[in-house]
């Protein structure tokens with residue numbers, strides 16, 4: 470059926486109930502009439518390219534269930550697309566709501582198209598990565614038009630959201646030099662845009678031609694994820710002038726997108742000490758007028774390579790509890806290598822724990838139901854029911870099977886000293902045999 474609206478935001482502003490809005494309202498236990506004004510005002514985004522017809526739509530907003538994104542894609546050193554597709558399937562099975570294809574090698578289009586024709590999760594990309602490999606030319610030979618044509622290509626391929634580093638300008642070059650950050654720019658896309666500006670002497674094309682980009686996004690209903698090129702890459706750079714100055718510009722760009730009914734998310738830090746996370750969320754929400762905040766971590770310490778899924782989950786939980794809507798997963802391979810299948814699993818589980826813990830704290834409707842079921846299952850030592858509630862039942866089952874208890878209904882932690890068993894027996898007036 471022909472659509473009579475441009476974007477989800479346009480439809481919500483005109484009172485049109487789209488199939489995606491209806492589905493998201495159901496999933497969030499919300500009335501359509503309550504969700505619609507949130508989409509109309511930009512506080513909730515429903516990234517759903519009109520050409521991604523197999524999408525199972527999700528809403529992203531701080532008042533909704535916290536969503537997670539999984540970054541995948543090949544690099545020159547690890548270029549097996551079959552392995553990447555396996556990671557996609559396992560990510561979707563484990564409950565990832567979004568997949569970002571960050572491929573940076575070879576012909577990226579077939580994989581991107583496969584994702585948008587087969588994968589029900591939201592699909593995101595970073596077109597600036599693809600620009601270099603799409604044209605097979607060095608960065609400084611690319612023109613502003615080349616970059617914009619790649620955005621159009623991704624929109625035509627059905628991508629739901631694109632990260633665009635529109636918030637840095639030539640002024641940022643002076644700032645980075647003047648403020649002497651410890652880690653300079655650690656955003657891959659941000660560093661490419663920065664390098665392009667330095668080499669060509671021109672303004673950031675994603676900033677200069679923003680209106681043209683908005684027209685493309687409006688045509689296909691592509692949500693812009695405003696990239697944070699200056700996100701801190703270590704605790705020492707957190708909440709500094711470069712980060713905040715870019716955030717102010719992202720606020721202005723959010724407003725310009727909304728004027729054309731283009732949906733927006735704003736990307737955030739990075740590496741941030743725990744005591745600064747809540748303030749970062751508050752500042753973003755104020756400057757960007759409640760646009761959904763998509764955080765990359767934040768990692769709360771710099772010294773745990775191999776365990777950054779944990780440093781990010783701690784920061785992600787605090788961020789989501791204080792207003793972040795969307796968490797980008799971090800794997801144990803962060804800062805070290807392209808994640809393998811097991812790294813992806815570890816990253817997803819850590820991120821799901823952070824998102825779920827925050828949803829409980831925020832009082833998201835029905836978020837705690839599953840925890841209450843787990844409490845009931847544990848009280849009656851019903852192990853099968855416990856697996857049904859577990860985020861990762863395979864791992865839980867394997868641990869129990871590996872160290873089976875002498876007393877069947879307990880576990881080998883306390884055996885016959887099992888507090889649960891003793892209490893059940895005591896409250897039933899039964900004899901408690903321990904020796």
Ligand code: SF4
Pocket residue numbers: 879880881882883884886887888889890
């Ligand atoms: S044996 Fe100890 S750890 Fe295991 S279920 Fe009973 S109380 Fe819990």
